[in-house]
Ligand SMILES: Nc1ncnc2c1ncn2[C@@H]1O[C@H](COP(=O)(O)OP(=O)(O)OP(=O)(O)O)[C@@H](O)[C@H]1O
């Protein structure tokens with residue numbers, strides 16, 4: 582996976598406006614402290630490194646340090662390391678600062694985050710901070726307010742596909758467009774997931790990705806199976822139950838089944854009327870919410886199926 586991590590912002594897909602803004606800072610310097618927030622696999626860590634590399638060029642190795650918030654035992658360690666780093670004599674271009682990258686800062690205690698805010702202030706004449714988090718609600722308000730908050734949006738299916746095409750070209754992987762589209766859809770905005778699956782499938786398929794090949798290797802629930810379930814649910818609900826049951830026996834999790842319904846609802850190739858689609862996706866979203874709340878049962882799935890077919 583590290584092999585395919587973008588080294589330059591031009592390789593980062595999605596979030597066009599954000600990338601544009603960052604390029605502005607690369608041109609003009611005067612970077613504010615940044616706080617990136619998004620679910621996993623959308624490019625926070627990647628963007629932070631690209632930004633450092635492109636802003637600092639030859640001095641990236643010396644003027645950029647990464648501290649992992651969940652590794653550093655306590656803030657005193659962080660303060661000491663930042664202090665030593667801030668004291669280093671490094672000549673930078675006008676408007677450039679040394680950069681401290683602190684990944685996963687939402688895993689720090691509130692106490693530690695408050696102390697971090699002080700550290701950011703104390704070293705502000707020489708250093709800028711790039712922070713990342715998955716959950717912004719776990720970052721204390723005073724720390725948020727010291728930073729420019731950048732919330733990354735999930736890259737679209739097309740965006741992810743663009744990245745997969747680039748990787749295939751660089752790694753000499755043959756592919757059909759449909760195969761890459763499927764990988765991009767399955768990822769649901771998580772580019773890491775798409776890249777991982779690309780690697781796995783390309784390995785098994787000897788660098789020749791066909792749609793059928795990818796389906797065989799990845800073993801996910803096909804939208805046609807969802808279509809089947811919905812059809813029988815319309816006639817005899819107990820038959821739909823048997824189908825759901827057999828998916829579970831085959832080893833699919835409740836989450837995987839809900840995801841398959843979600844993909845079905847998103848799939849514009851089926852000719853569902855708009856009002857029906859809205860109801861369908863709402864039912865899926867509610868099932869998702871119920872089951873992530875910890876209620877993992879077939880009953881929840883059946884409730885979803887019935888709501889999906891309007892019963
Ligand atoms: N926007 C993107 N453009 C291109 N590749 C991406 C993008 N986002 C993620 N990737 C790919 O996924 C991998 C993981 O991305 P990254 O580590 O930057 O995600 P993250 O947002 O920091 O996730 P986490 O919250 O789990 O730390 C990268 O090595 C890269 O291959």
Ligand SMILES: [Mg+2]
Pocket residue numbers: 625626627684713
């Ligand atoms: Mg990360």
